[in-house]
Amino acid sequence: MVDVVKTISEFVAGLDLSGKVLQVSDDGTNTTLMLENSYHLRAFMPIKIDGADYKVLTANASTSTITIEGVLLTAELYQVPNPFFFWGSFYLANVDFGLREDEQRLPMFYMNQPLREDWGNYESQIVTPDFYFLIGDHANYDDWQTADYYEKRQIGLTKLAWAIREQAQKHKAFGTITSSWTIEKLNKLGDYLPKAGADNSLFNHTLTGVGIRVSIPIYNQCNC
Numbered sequence: 001m002v003d004v005v006k007t008i009s010e011f012v013a014g015l016d017l018s019g020k021v022l023q024v025s026d027d028g029t030n031t032t033l034m035l036e037n038s039y040h041l042r043a044f045m046p047i048k049i050d051g052a053d054y055k056v057l058t059a060n061a062s063t064s065t066i067t068i069e070g071v072l073l074t075a076e077l078y079q080v081p082n083p084f085f086f087w088g089s090f091y092l093a094n095v096d097f098g099l100r101e102d103e104q105r106l107p108m109f110y111m112n113q114p115l116r117e118d119w120g121n122y123e124s125q126i127v128t129p130d131f132y133f134l135i136g137d138h139a140n141y142d143d144w145q146t147a148d149y150y151e152k153r154q155i156g157l158t159k160l161a162w163a164i165r166e167q168a169q170k171h172k173a174f175g176t177i178t179s180s181w182t183i184e185k186l187n188k189l190g191d192y193l194p195k196a197g198a199d200n201s202l203f204n205h206t207l208t209g210v211g212i213r214v215s216i217p218i219y220n221q222c223n224c
Contacts, residue, residue, distance in 0.1 A: 002127040002218050004115060007173050009085045012109045015167060017080035024075050030057060031072040038064040039080045039163060040107050040137065040156040048079040061156035083109040083135060090202050097203045107137040125220040126175050135160055136189050136209035149187040149208050157210045168216060175217030184211035
């Protein structure tokens with residue numbers, strides 16, 4: 001049988017969000033770096049640069065530029081942290097979210113259940129679930145306007161969604177993905193009401209995010 005939860009959680013944990021540092025400059029106190037791709041980086045997130053840990057002070061997803069604490073004269077390679085995996089119904093995932101330490105919550109990758117799975121015919125070695133994923137991160141509901149959600153989080157989270165899409169096409173546990181990837185830009189992760197917008201937060205937290213709907217074939221017997 002296919003362990004869908006294990007397969008997807010391992011895929012998320014194994015995402016390669018590394019790259020090359022393109023430019024380095026400093027003001028004598030902090031260092032500004034231009035990256036190949038900043039993905040979902042934001043202020044207060046950690047980043048590895050040449051194997052050492054640093055804290056991000058500012059991040060601009062449009063230009064893939066970040067500022068970190070301290071002065072670096074040179075920098076070559078970086079590694080962006082992978083999102084934290086959650087799964088289950090909204091209710092149970094919310095319980096899990098509440099029990100974790102703050103540094104183990106965000107950004108999040110959430111796999112919604114229940115899942116509808118196509119098992120094919122009797123001889124099929126592929127199971128194809130219809131997935132709904134959410135990539136979520138903190139948002140400031142009190143002060144942000146529409147442009148703030150877009151510039152401060154949606155651009156970066158969309159970059160992460162694109163990386164997930166690209167790496168899923170090559171993942172050894174997955175078959176050929178012919179399904180469309182349908183993306184939803186959600187300023188607030190909540191229950192949306194007609195003509196009223198988001199109502200209650202899905203995770204008892206002020207989150208923004210990107211939703212992904214896709215069907216992914218998973219090998220029944222994967223030599224992984």
